[in-house]
Amino acid sequence: MERTEPDRYLTTRNGIYFYKRRVPTLVVALDERQPIIRASLRTRDLAKARALRDGYERADDELWGALLCSDSAEAAKRRYEAAVRRVAALGFTYRTTMEIMQGETGAQILDRLRVLLEHKPNSPETNAVLGVVERPGVRLSEAFTVYVDKIAAPELTSKSDEQIRAWLKVKKRALKNFINLVGDKPIGEVTREDALRLYDLWSDRIAPPTDKEGKRRKPTHSASSGNRDIGNMRVLYQSYHEHLGVKNIDNPFDRLGFSDKHKKAKKRPPFPTDWITERILTADALGSLNDQARGIVLAMIDTGARPSELANLPPEKIVLNAPVPYIDIKTRLDEDEDGPREVKTVSSYRQIPLVGLALAVFRKHPNGFPRYRDHGSNLSATLNKHFKVHDLFPTERHKIYSLRHSFEDRMKVGGVDAELRMILMGHTSDRPEYGQGGSLEWQRDQLLRIALPFDPGIV
Template structure:
C-alpha cells in the first residue's frame, strides 16, 4: 500500500491506489454480499468488476490514488467507452451501450463505497451521472422450435458431445433451466422418484459448496418430462464434470454446434435453448403467470398461494413436450 498520506476529514490516512481500493472492496466492503457465491461465481464476479479498474487505469495512464481522481479522469473513461459504442469509423466494430454503462457504474460504486468504508461521507463522486442509455438490448437468439425438433433431436446430431454436455443440452431443452442452474444441481435437488419427477433450483448454503441463484424468483420447481427425464435418470447426483466449469461447458457445446452446423444462423448458443423453451410455452398457450414461474421470472403482483401444484406444471408441459428417439440419450 502507498506510504504517502492524505488528509481526509482532518485525519491522516494512507494514499490508497485504485487497484488497492479494489482489493479492499472485494475482501472487506463486499465480503458479506459474495459469501454465498461458489468459488466459480466469486472469480467471475471479481473478474467482471476488475475490468472497470483495468480500463480506468489504462485510460488515465496510471494507477491513481483514490483521492486524486477528478471529474476529468472520469470523463476520459466515459469518452473511451463512447468511442467504442459510437466509433467515428462507421466500419469499426461497435460495443453495446450496456457495456459502458456497467463499467462506469462499477467505478462509481467502487469510489462511493470505498470512501464510505473508510468513514468519509458526502465526498463528491467524479463518476456520478456519467453513463449511457441503451435503446435496444441485445437478446440471445432462440433456436426455432421446429429446428430443435427436426435437427437437434435427430438421432446422431449430438452424438459427438460427451455424455454430460449432451445431457445438459437435453435437459435445457425440456426445462428451460439456465445452464448454471443445471450445473449446480446436487442429489438432494434431483427428485427422480417423486410422484412428479422434478428438479429444484435453489441456492446452496452449504459452507463447503455454496452457490447463488440469479434472483429470488429463480428459486423454483421444474417437472422433468420427455427427454429431460431420461437424461436426468443418468445423472442422479448431478453433472459433476461441469459443476465449477461453466466456461468449459459453454465452449464445448457452442463449438460443437458450430462445427456441426447445428445453428440455423450461426449465432445461436447453448443459452438459446432456454429462449426456445419460452417460445414453446407461448405457442402452447401456457398461462402467462405459469410461464414466469417455470422460467424463474418475477411476477409483478403480490404473491398469493403456492403458485400451483407440480402435477399442474407437469400436465401443462406435456402439451408441448418434444417426441424423441431414446437412442439420442
C-alpha cells in the same frame, strides 16, 4: 482491562456516563491527553453509553496504532480512520474543513462548535470535528484490495470459486482500463474529468466517430460492456468511501452511462421448434458429445433452465421418487457438500417439474453432471464447438442459450399460464406474490402440453 468487560472505560458523574481510559505507556510521550483520557458521553442511558464507548475505544486504538506506526502511509490511514470513528461517536459525519464550510448549514456548523467547548484545542476530538485530519492518499489499486478483501467479502460467501473468478474478472478489467487512462492515483483525487475519460474510451468503442473519409466505423463493443465498466468504478468509489464513514460524497461516476435503444432487437433468437425436432433431436446430432454435455442440452429443451443451473445441480436437488419428479434450483450454501454456488437472482429459485426429455435425462443422470459442476466455461466451450462443427445453429446469432428462449416461446404458443411461464423461467415479476404458483401436478400438466416427441435412444 479485559475487552470482554461490558462496562470497560465507563464511569459516571451525576448520572452522566463518561469515557475514561488511561493512555498506554508506549504512547504517553506522544498523546497530549495523557495520563488519563476523560470524555463526557452526554447520556444517562447505559446501552447508548456502551455504544458510544465502543466508538471512542476503536478511535483511540487506531490513533495509538498510528502514533506507533513507522510506515507513514499506514499511519496516515490509521489517523484518518480514528478521526472518522471519533467524530461518529460524537454524533457527526466526518468531513474535511472545506467540505464542512461548503456543504453544511449554519446550524450544523454551530452544532459542531458547541461540541468543541467540551474538548481541548488540538485534541483528537477537536481535530476530528473540525475535519483537519487529512484523508489518506490510498491509491485505486489499494482501495480495490480493500473492496475485495473487506467490503465485498460477505457477498462472495455464497459464490463458488468459478463465480468468484468471473466476478473478479470484470471488476479488475474496469480498474485496469481506468488506471491505464489516469494512472494509479489516490482514489480521493479522482475527478469528474477522470470519469469522463473512461466514458469517452467506451463511447469510441460503442459509437465510434466517422473516419477521415466520413464513413461510419463499426462498433467493437456493446453499451452493456461500457455500462458495466463505469458501473463497477462507481461502486468501487462509493463503497470505499462509505467504508471509511464518508457520507453524501459526490461520486464522479454518477449519471454516466450508455442507453441501448436497440437492446430488444439484439436479443438472442430462439431455435425454431422444427429445427429442434428435426436437426437436434436426431441420432447423429449429439451422438459425439459426452454423456453429461448431451444431457445438459437435452434437459434445457424441456426445462428452460440455464446451462449453469443444470450443470451445478447437486444430487439432492434432483428429486425423482416424488409423485411429480422435479429439480430444485436455488443457491447452495457453504456448508453444502459441493460448496457454495449462487443462483442468479432470488426469483431464479424455483422447482421445475420433469417431463419428456428432461425426465429421461435425469433418470439417466440422477446424480447430475459432476463433470461440469463449477466448470461452466468448459461446458460452454464444449457445446459451442460441437454446435458450430455440426451446423446445429440456425444462424450466427444463435447460441446454446437460445434453447432457453425456445422453451419460453413454446410455452407461449402452447397457452401455458403467463405467471407460470415467469416462474419456470426464473424471471422477476412485478405482481404481488399470492400462493406458490400452483401445485407441481398442475405445473407438470401444463408442461406436458409442450413436451417434444423424441427417440429415447438419443438420451
